Amino acid sequence: MRAFTTLTALVAPLDRANIDTDAIIPKQFLKSIRRAGFGPYLFDEWRYLDHGEPDMDCTNRPLNQDFVLNKAQYKGAQILLTRENFGCGSSREHAPWALEDYGFRAIIAPSFADIFFNNCFKNGILPIVLPAEIVDRLFNEMADGYRLTIDLQAQTITTPSGQAIGFNVDENRRYRLLNGLDDIALSLQHADKIKAYEAERAKRAPWLFKDA
Amino acid sequence: MAGKTLYDKLWDDHVVHTEDDGSCLIYIDRQLLHEVTSPQAFEGLRLSGRHPWRIARNLAVADHNIPTTDRAKGIADPVSRLQVETLESNCKEFGITEFHMSDIRQGIVHVVGPEQGATLPGMTVVCGDSHTSTHGASAALAFGIGTSEVEHALATQCLVQKKAKNMLIKVNGKAGPGVTAKDIVLAVIGNIGTAGGTGYTIEFGGEAIRALSMEGRMTICNMAIEAGARAGLIACDDTTIDYYQGRPYAPKGDDWNMAVRYWQKLHSDSDAKFDKVIEFNAAEIKPQVSWGTSPEMVLPVDASVPDPAQEADPVKRQGIERALQYMGLQAGQKITDIKLDKVFIGSCTNSRIEDLRAAAAVIKGRKKAESVKQVLIVPGSGLIKQQAEAEGLDKIFTEANFEWREPGCSMCLAMNADRLEAGEHCASTSNRNFEGRQGYGGRTHLVSPAMAAAAAIAGHFVNVAEQGV
Numbered sequence: 001m002r003a004f005t006t007l008t009a010l011v012a013p014l015d016r017a018n019i020d021t022d023a024i025i026p027k028q029f030l031k032s033i034r035r036a037g038f039g040p041y042l043f044d045e046w047r048y049l050d051h052g053e054p055d056m057d058c059t060n061r062p063l064n065q066d067f068v069l070n071k072a073q074y075k076g077a078q079i080l081l082t083r084e085n086f087g088c089g090s091s092r093e094h095a096p097w098a099l100e101d102y103g104f105r106a107i108i109a110p111s112f113a114d115i116f117f118n119n120c121f122k123n124g125i126l127p128i129v130l131p132a133e134i135v136d137r138l139f140n141e142m143a144d145g146y147r148l149t150i151d152l153q154a155q156t157i158t159t160p161s162g163q164a165i166g167f168n169v170d171e172n173r174r175y176r177l178l179n180g181l182d183d184i185a186l187s188l189q190h191a192d193k194i195k196a197y198e199a200e201r202a203k204r205a206p207w208l209f210k211d212a
Numbered sequence: 213m214a215g216k217t218l219y220d221k222l223w224d225d226h227v228v229h230t231e232d233d234g235s236c237l238i239y240i241d242r243q244l245l246h247e248v249t250s251p252q253a254f255e256g257l258r259l260s261g262r263h264p265w266r267i268a269r270n271l272a273v274a275d276h277n278i279p280t281t282d283r284a285k286g287i288a289d290p291v292s293r294l295q296v297e298t299l300e301s302n303c304k305e306f307g308i309t310e311f312h313m314s315d316i317r318q319g320i321v322h323v324v325g326p327e328q329g330a331t332l333p334g335m336t337v338v339c340g341d342s343h344t345s346t347h348g349a350s351a352a353l354a355f356g357i358g359t360s361e362v363e364h365a366l367a368t369q370c371l372v373q374k375k376a377k378n379m380l381i382k383v384n385g386k387a388g389p390g391v392t393a394k395d396i397v398l399a400v401i402g403n404i405g406t407a408g409g410t411g412y413t414i415e416f417g418g419e420a421i422r423a424l425s426m427e428g429r430m431t432i433c434n435m436a437i438e439a440g441a442r443a444g445l446i447a448c449d450d451t452t453i454d455y456y457q458g459r460p461y462a463p464k465g466d467d468w469n470m471a472v473r474y475w476q477k478l479h480s481d482s483d484a485k486f487d488k489v490i491e492f493n494a495a496e497i498k499p500q501v502s503w504g505t506s507p508e509m510v511l512p513v514d515a516s517v518p519d520p521a522q523e524a525d526p527v528k529r530q531g532i533e534r535a536l537q538y539m540g541l542q543a544g545q546k547i548t549d550i551k552l553d554k555v556f557i558g559s560c561t562n563s564r565i566e567d568l569r570a571a572a573a574v575i576k577g578r579k580k581a582e583s584v585k586q587v588l589i590v591p592g593s594g595l596i597k598q599q600a601e602a603e604g605l606d607k608i609f610t611e612a613n614f615e616w617r618e619p620g621c622s623m624c625l626a627m628n629a630d631r632l633e634a635g636e637h638c639a640s641t642s643n644r645n646f647e648g649r650q651g652y653g654g655r656t657h658l659v660s661p662a663m664a665a666a667a668a669i670a671g672h673f674v675n676v677a678e679q680g681v
Contacts, residue, residue: 016534017527018406018506022646027625031277031291033251033298035359051652054291083527085407088440089646091342092249093358114376114410114442115342115356122360170374171233183360184262187368190229190237194265194370197228197239205334207463207471208241211268 002124003180007105008149009078013142014068019082020089021116025098029054038094039101043069073144080107081138086127087116096123106150108157110135121173124180126152128167152178215481217378218445219413222353222478226336228370235374241335243365244321245272245308247299248627249340253363254302264306265369271330272303272310275320276627280590280617283313292628306366319593319619322346322560326430327593329459333448333475338365343560343643345436349429350456351448351478353413356437376442377411377487380480382418387494390677392570393428394562394641394660396420397435398500400492402510409441412488415480416446420494426455427566434561435643438507447479499677501547502645502658504535509645510658511547513675519543538647539655540635548673550657551583553636555668556650558590558617559624562641562661568600571665572608574676580613581671587614588630590622614668626651639667 029041031054040058045051047069049062063070069077080099086109087095096119099107105125110132112120120127128150130138138148141159149158152174157165169177176183202209216224229237250272257263264270277292279285287293296313303310311318317328322343325331331347337354338344340362347354361371381404383396401408414436421432429446436444446452453472456462463471480486498512509532511518520532520543536543541550557563557571568591580587589609591597597619600606606616623630624642626649632638634653641664642649645656659667662676 017531020506020644020646022625022644022649026648026652027627030248031289031295031627033255033295035252035255045648045652085410085440088406089342089644091340091344091356091358093252093340093360096358111407111410113407113440115358115437119358119360122358170235172231172235172372183372184260184364184367187237187364187370187372190370191368193229193237194239194368198369201225201239205471205474207467208335210467211266 001122001180001182004105004124004126004152004177006149006151007078008147009105010074010076011079011081011142011146011148012069012074012077013139014080014082015139017083018085018088021087021092021095022089024087024095025092026052028052030092030094035097036101038098039103042098042102043067076103078103078105079148079150080104081135082107082109083135084110084132086112088113091115093119093122096120096125100125108135108138121177122183124177126150126177128157130165130167134165214485215483217480217484217486218351218415218447218478219353219378220484222334222336223375225334226353235372237370238336238373239370240338240365241269242331242337243270243362244325244337244339244344245270245299245362246276246321246339246341247274247295248276249359250302250362251295251298252359253366254306256363257366262367264308264366267307269369270308270366272299272308273318273321273324274299274313276621276625278313278620279628280620280622280630283618288629316594316598319596320560320563320621322434323563323592323596326350326426327459327595329456329462332456332462333452333478338371342437343434345442345444346430346434346560348433348436348444349426349446350452351445351475353443355442376413379409379412379414379441379488379490380486381414381416382489382491383416383420383494384418384491385420385494386423387420387497388677390499390662391494391497392660392662393424393431395497395500396494397432398502398507398510398658399497401435401439401507402500404439404490406438406506406508407440409436409439412441413443413445414439414441416444421446422449425566426451427564430564431561435507438643448475499660499663499675501663501673503539503541503547504532505538505645505647506535507643507645507658509535513547513663513673515547517541517543517545517547548675550637551672552639552667553585554632554638555584555587555664556623556638556640556642557661557664558588558592558622559642560592561643563590563592563596565596565599567641567661568596568605571661572605574662574665575612575669576608578612578669580668583671584668587668588617588623589614590617591619593619623650625649639664639673
């Protein structure tokens with residue numbers, strides 16, 4: 001996994017609450033057995049005027065010019081600013097895969113759905129929770145070329161005017177993201193504990209340990 | 213010391229290791245796998261040269277892409293076919309049991325798990341699907357995970373988790389006639405919102421919940437995720453234990469007796485502390501219909517579509533305006549005036565035998581409205597299909613000009629050939645009414661099986677409670 005340390009990048013505002021994972025990446029693209037290549041289909045139903053299908057070449061598809069990510073001034077944005085309950089709905093990790101493949105490295109919102117939030121950390125994306133009034137202020141402050149600097153070590157966001165906004169990430173998640181660590185390798189360091197747990201639990205619940 | 217909640221008990225029983233910041237390595241008793249969220253996890257195992265920690269704790273079944281028409285013809289869509297074949301080859305390579313499309317046990321993963329006794333009370337259950345919360349109906353800690361976590365659970369039989377907060381939703385009193393588990397859970401979501409349960413595990417309790425069958429309890433916990441909670445729970449009682457007796461993967465003999473003694477403790481202690489308690493009165497809940505593009509946009513069937521002008525919060529007002537536009541509805545329009553193009557009875561929410569019986573009871577001897585183009589009845593598993601046919605339910609459906617299909621996820625999310633066309637209104641017993649969920653431009657209304665069946669006959673929504681089901 002790619003580590004996340006600091007990022008200074010353009011912000012794209014997606015002013016809508018309760019954006020669900022079906023909107024982030026519609027189900028027809030979930031048929032892929034690969035992990036990459038979802039970026040061109042991110043927000044497919046909002047981004048294009050036609051109906052997208054897997055493996056479609058998106059370069060000549062008709063764009064919905066009203067959709068924020070299609071506006072020239074947000075080209076190259078790596079930070080998504082959005083509203084509450086972002087990522088609600090299904091557990092599909094294709095949602096953070098699509099966001100990451102598109103180029104987003106951080107998402108700022110007043111709240112996230114739990115599974116999506118968790119999935120972001122597995123893919124080098126930093127989801128940042130800020131109070132609704134601060135998110136509101138950032139939306140109001142947005143101007144052409146609006147960039148933020150995010151420092152995960154210091155847990156601060158710095159606005160163009162130099163104002164610093166603090167945020168919090170669980171220590172364990174922060175450590176893994178800062179170092180781009182492989183979760184499975186870390187957990188397997190506890191292999192002896194897992195085996196000891198199994199041995200002890202097998203006495204309490206033998207019916208769960210009669211593997212055929 | 214205060215007593216423990218059911219969630220506390222399940223959590224404490226599965227902690228393998230605790231980190232300084234409180235995150236824990238939690239042991240996973242059962243992983244269910246399906247074709248959509250597992251290929252990249254198996255690929256990850258291969259790339260890193262890892263193996264499943266305990267192969268027999270995994271059970272696989274393809275459901276999302278599976279055709280609900282004649283199985284002998286295979287899967288027409290090559291992309292869907294490849295995904296299903298990939299699950300098969302991965303299961304074969306790693307030695308994991310899979311119920312194939314031709315196996316009578318095949319069906320929707322969340323229907324198959326309890327039906328086989330593969331998910332049991334007291335277990336931790338995970339699956340790369342948000343509706344894994346369904347299995348909480350049997351006092352199991354069950355939650356949906358992403359593909360990275362599917363790989364993690366395969367490789368370590370554990371997951372890194374932080375404990376959620378405890379919420380109790382208590383539904384007091386008795387539900388009226390025609391008011392089902394689906395109506396109760398939709399009314400709850402309408403009240404607390406789709407983020408109301410975010411950060412919590414929700415335990416559902418109270419007289420109206422205790423009165424439900426296991427099927428009804430699964431419908432309730434299935435939609436906990438629609439209230440934002442990764443996991444829903446219902447305490448174990450005689451209904452739970454009776455349900456599991458004799459299931460193929462359930463313990464037998466002395467193990468069964470020992471398991472039952474443990475399961476009987478799977479309830480919140482009377483002095484347990486919840487972080488939040490919300491109470492509902494079942495008698496006040498009417499049959500529900502969703503009108504918008506989020507499960508919280510739901511109202512009693514006798515209500516009218518809301519007027520955005522009445523909403524003070526600008527973000528919510530915008531949400532209502534967008535939803536009305538997408539749904540092609542007018543502010544103030546009566547819900548019973550919404551005309552349906554299609555009806556879908558199925559999904560991990562409502563495709564169990566009780567759901568099919570409820571739908572059949574409403575329509576027996578009647579026919580679908582001419583104006584309704586298609587009514588799909590998609591049982592949750594091959595065994596449910598068999599049971600329904602033994603009871604003659606299939607005849608009731610086909611005589612009403614409904615289509616009796618093979619089991620799978622079908623039009624709940626339209627990954628197979630079953631879908632809505634743009635602009636079509638569908639009365640659906642599924643769980644999500646997001647934009648495009650049942651097909652590009654499709655308009656979903658979430659309802660109970662009885663409400664869906666009645667709407668198929670009338671061509672528009674009707675109040676089944678008034679019709680005296």
